[in-house]
Amino acid sequence: xxxxxxxxxxxxxxxxxxxxxxxxxxxxxxxxxxxxxxxxxxxxxxxxxxxxxxxxxxxxxxxxxxxxxxxxxxxxxxxxxxxxxxxxxxxxxxxxxxxxxxxxxxxxxxxxxxxxxxxxxxxxxxxxxxxxxxxxxxxxxxxxxxxxxxxxxxxxxxxxxxxxxxxxxxxxxxxxxxxxxxxxxxxxxxxxxxxxxxxxxxxxxxxxxxxxxxxxxxxxxxxxxxxxxxxxxxxxxxxxxxxxxxxxxxxxxxxxxxxxxxxx
Ligand code: T3D
Numbered sequence: 001x002x003x004x005x006x007x008x009x010x011x012x013x014x015x016x017x018x019x020x021x022x023x024x025x026x027x028x029x030x031x032x033x034x035x036x037x038x039x040x041x042x043x044x045x046x047x048x049x050x051x052x053x054x055x056x057x058x059x060x061x062x063x064x065x066x067x068x069x070x071x072x073x074x075x076x077x078x079x080x081x082x083x084x085x086x087x088x089x090x091x092x093x094x095x096x097x098x099x100x101x102x103x104x105x106x107x108x109x110x111x112x113x114x115x116x117x118x119x120x121x122x123x124x125x126x127x128x129x130x131x132x133x134x135x136x137x138x139x140x141x142x143x144x145x146x147x148x149x150x151x152x153x154x155x156x157x158x159x160x161x162x163x164x165x166x167x168x169x170x171x172x173x174x175x176x177x178x179x180x181x182x183x184x185x186x187x188x189x190x191x192x193x194x195x196x197x198x199x200x201x202x203x204x205x206x207x208x209x210x211x212x213x214x215x216x217x218x219x220x221x222x223x224x225x226x227x228x229x230x231x232x233x234x235x236x237x238x239x240x241x242x243x244x245x246x247x248x249x250x251x252x253x254x255x256x257x258x259x260x261x262x263x264x
Contacts, residue, residue, distance in 0.1 A: 001039075003039070004031050006019065007020045012204065013050035013051065013205075014050070014052070014197065014201055015043050017036070017039060017053065017054050022057045022060065025062065025063035025116075026062040027060075027063045027064060027116075028089070028119070029066035030066075030089065034089075037092050040096035044099075044100040044101070049102055051104075052103070052105070053104075055106070055109050061108045061109055061110055061111065061116055061120060062115070062120075063112075063116055064114020090148070094119070097119070101208065101212020101216075103125070103211050104124050105125045109189075110132055112134045112135070113136075113137040114147075117134055119147065121152035125184060128174045128187075130188055130189055131189050133171050134171070134172040135169050136166050138169070153165060156182060157182055161180050207240075207243065207249065208261070210246070213236050213239055243264060248261060249261070
């Protein structure tokens, strides 16, 4: 399958997706968004994909909505109905990252802004290159955070910091991003992909079903009481315990040997 604005490689069980609209810092054009939705849908159902790395080509991770694609109506003073654009694009894209049972690592290689920040926030683990920088950006063009940022930001950095980031939209460097928990690791630029591949390769050898169930249950717990969360854990644990990988994990422990997980 060939793509206009994605570069896609499969390395073992790891799918590496590189956003490829570099002249616009990988802004999320309709083409790029559509291609990403299609690819993530296929990856979700592909047993040969057990981890996903998302990164950007050039000096950007993603600068958010591709503002050039909407310039025609704006230059005429028209107001496109953004809800249509959001529901057809980001509102389909973002759940494909959060709901996929595969771990998704954002290898943040450079500039992040607007919905590009939402995209990174929807990934499970964020590693940033030292030169990466972050901006919510929305308010600078008179918009509210979208593509899930209103959901993710307070959960990731806390409400007070989320408000500061969203209202001021100041540029945040990678050291600050690490300090406030926006990313969990910062690495030298030239080792970013090595780190991301090591991490994703490791995750791809782990019990994939348990990883998917963990993602889902942790997210659901955000809206539940402790009692309801433990009930949910009990139900989901039955599903995890029914996998071959659970049996293999216990047997490997008892037999004092490394486990060979198959992802099922
Ligand atoms: O309206 C809707 O579509 C609704 C949806 C909204 C969701 C959103 O994501 S809203 C937020 C959209 N994003 C932005 O507003 C960010 C716009 N970009 C910037 O503010 C700056 O580019 C950055 C702070 C991200 C980076 O600055 P810098 O100085 O490192 O780079 P630059 O020179 O500004 O950008 C390099 C090129 O990328 C430049 O093109 P040129 O002049 O070399 O031909 C610039 O126009 C282009 N570019 C950057 N961001 C976008 C973009 N082109 C289209 N869309 C972009 N978002």
